[in-house]
Amino acid sequence: MSSTSTSVLRADQIWLDGQLVKWDEGQVHVMTHALHYGLGVFEGIRAYRTHDGRLAVFRLREHIQRLFDSAHICMLKMPFTEDQLVDACLDLLRKQKDLFANGAYLRPVAFMGDGAMGLGAVNPTRVAVTAWDWGAYLGDKGVREGIRAKVSSFTRMHVNVNMVRGKISGQYVNSILAKREAVLAGYDEAILLDISGFVAEASGENIFMVNKKGVIKTPPLSSPILDGITRDTVLKMLRDSGRVVDEVTFTRDALYICNEIFLTGTAAEITPVREVDNRSVGAGKPGPIGTFVQETYFRTVRGMEPRYAEWLTYV
Structure with a gap:
């Protein structure tokens, strides 16, 4: 070893x-x-x-x-x-x-x-x-109970500056600065806005929210976000379950008053957000839709969802 x-x-x-x-x-x-x-x-x-x-x-x-x-x-x-x-x-x-x-x-x-x-x-x-062997990127406790996030003072770069379809090494300095700012301020993760003030993504994850009417939203690919493979996975899982997901822009205060937020990414997997800018998200704990996504995701990656078996390549 x-x-x-x-x-x-x-x-x-x-x-x-x-x-x-x-x-x-x-x-x-x-x-x-x-x-x-x-x-x-x-x-x-x-x-x-x-x-x-x-x-x-x-x-x-x-x-x-x-x-x-x-x-x-x-x-x-x-x-x-x-x-x-x-x-x-x-x-x-x-x-x-x-x-x-x-x-x-x-x-x-x-x-x-x-x-x-x-x-x-x-x-x-x-x-x-x-x-x-990299465990839960935002911590096992964060996966179970949710994390605290801060809207960053750093802006996600414009689509004509940041080649958003590329996972490019140098572009991650923007994320590093945002992440460090958040952690030094006592938070677990940063949420970055685009140049127009709409929610883009976290420092290394895509973001989903569920508003008080139960509508699931995530920023569209026309925003300065990575076309996340876990994001795509979650979209399919939600839509296969009969749920509607709107790929639309929304503001930071929509996060303050929504019922649920969860982050998606290969490293972070499915991590709920329980607080944004010192404001509790919903009940301040993982919600039912995020929990459904998390449970379905972990069943899938462990080979327990036959309908998604094609996503697994066995070693």
Whole structure:
């Protein structure tokens, strides 16, 4: 069993540029272009232990497709195919199959490597896949009881500034600043507004709310938000259950007076929000719709929902 200095369980190997190397050998040069200018793309993918003891990756193909879309947006030429990256993720987990008893978090990343410097440089693209055991991103208690959120003083970047269909490394500085501000102020997460003052998303999650009439709302893809794969999963689950979801813009004070809020994302999974800007959300605890989504989601990733079986790739 291997662990980092913070005792996080992680793989013994890294898939780097087409081959498996020891974890400590997964290194890049200090002159790597992406380190200086942020030109890289990445994904977060979870693998879960299913109810029958197998290991399954959730929506693997969709994540890899988005990785390639992000690279295309950034004009990063990928030296591998989608199939090769899918296989890389699975190969890495197969090598560590007995290590991740509780599942694993996969991080494929592609970035401009070292060579020429300057904003106009075009260097070969490096690609890596790492894996570690990452628990509930916003904490087990947060998943159970809900978190406290703060509307950030930082604004989500405009759609002509932030390439919103890309999961691009450098763009996450905006999220880092918002997250740090929220945590230093005593909150668990930040909620960012767009330049018009409408709710966009959290620092690393999409957002859903349920108003007092029971209407479920989430910002539309015309907003400066990531086209989240967990967001898409939740939309399908809700609509398959007969519920209507409006993809519309709404204001921060709509959050203050709604009945439920929950966040969605690969890392955060389904996390309820019990308070925004010191205002209790509904009864101040997870609500029925968010609880339904959370329970259905966890049943799905553990292979207990046959109608969504196609979303699981078994290792």
